[in-house]
Amino acid sequence: MNTTTRTEPTPVENPHTPAAPRLRSKPTRARSTVARPRKSILLTALTAIVLIYSLIPLVWLVINATKTQDGLFTSFGLWFDGDFALWSNIHDTVTYDNGIFLRWLGNTLLYVVIGAGGATFLAVLGGYGLAKYDFPGKRGVFATVIGAVAVPGTALAVPTFLMFSNLGLTDTPWAVIIPSLISPFGLYLMWTFATEAIPTEMIEAARVDGASEFRTFFRISLPLLAPGIVTVLLFTVVATWNNYFLPLIMLKDPDWYPLTLGLNAWNAQASTAGGQAVFNLVITGSLLTILPLLAAFLLLQRYWQSGLSAGSVKD
Structure with missing residues (x-):
């Protein structure tokens, strides 16, 4: 009896049938790079050089503040002298010339509190208004602010002196305080920060609930602007505290230095x-x-860092 063995036909692949997609394995190198970032020796060395370059003047200042007048010239600049005179130097500094140093410190605090504080307040008001209100000429105001940021302060020194001289305000503290109230960079910073930090829907909801514009600003918007306010305040405080050229041309009386x-x-x-x-x-x-x-x-570090990074990430 003949038995025939039947073989199953081999399936023929249809060229028109799409092939099953192949799963690609995720590169382990990228995953490991994100989890464990690669170290750069060159970047670390450059960072160390910049750090040392920045700290050397501060270290020199701290070390030499402990030396006497003679010790400054008889010892190495980056090492202590045998005679530790820090406390006596501090005492002599605050008592020299009838305590004029304390008078200068009080003047500086006056200029900072009124000048830098006023500049921050005006920058907050102006930046909030420019960010959340539309009015004719807004583009022109933006161009003016950008142009004012680009103009150095020394270029305005002579016109400012002539203007205050005609007003009879030279050799008075107002000659230092009033110009310090204007901070174009602070205005621009608050403008950009308020645009991102305050949702327009929140302001509209407050208006629907019957809140006035002043209440909306002070109760809702102002707390959201805290990081930006601290950042602008630090910039204006440092600029006013280290201001040298403006008092130099405006003041003659040492009591107002x-x-x-x-x-x-x-x-x-x-x-x-x-x-x-x-x-x-x-x-x-x-x-x-x-x-x-x-x-x-150091005390306001976390606030001003968040203020500087505002708007850097787009949702």
């Missing part, structure tokens, strides 16, 4: 006929001058 101008006057005593060299007091006074700024940056 800020710290920057007063310490420069002490430093210039050594080159005047019959003047007393007080380099140790100049260095100690410089150290005391930067301590409030360092404290402000």
Whole structure:
């Protein structure tokens, strides 16, 4: 009996049938790069160089503030002298010339509180208004603000002096305070920050609920602007605290000098006929001058960092 063996036909692939997609394995290198970023020796070395370059002046200032007048010239600049005179230098600094250093410190605080505080307040109001209100000429205001940011302050020194001289305000604290109230960069920063930080829907909801514009600003918008306000405040405080050129051309009476101008006057005593060299007091006074700024940056660090990064990530 003949038995025939039947074989199943081999299926023929249809060329028109789409092939099953192949699963691609995710590259492990990219995943490991995100989880464990690769270290760059060159970037680390450059960062270390910048860090050392930035810290050397501060270290030099701290070390030399502990030396006497003679020790400044008989010891190495980046190492301590045998005679530790920090506390005596601080005492001599605040008592020298009938305590004029404390008068200069008070003047600087006056200029910072009124000038920098007023500049921050005006920048917050102007930035909020420009960000959340539409009015004719808004593009022109934007161009004016950008142009004012690009103009250096030294270019406006002579016109500012002539204007205040005609008003009879030179050699008065108002000659330093009033120009400090204008901060184009602070206005631009608050403008961009308010645009991203305050949702327009929230303002419209407050208006629907019957809130006035002032209540909407102070109760709803102002808390949301806190990081930007701190950032602008730090910039204006540093600019006013370190301001040297404007008081130099506006003030003649040493009783109205800020710290920057007063310490420069002490430093210039050594080159005047019959003047007393007080380099140790100049260095100690410089150290005391930067301590409030360092404290402000350290205490408000988390606020101004968030303010600087606002708007950098787009949702």
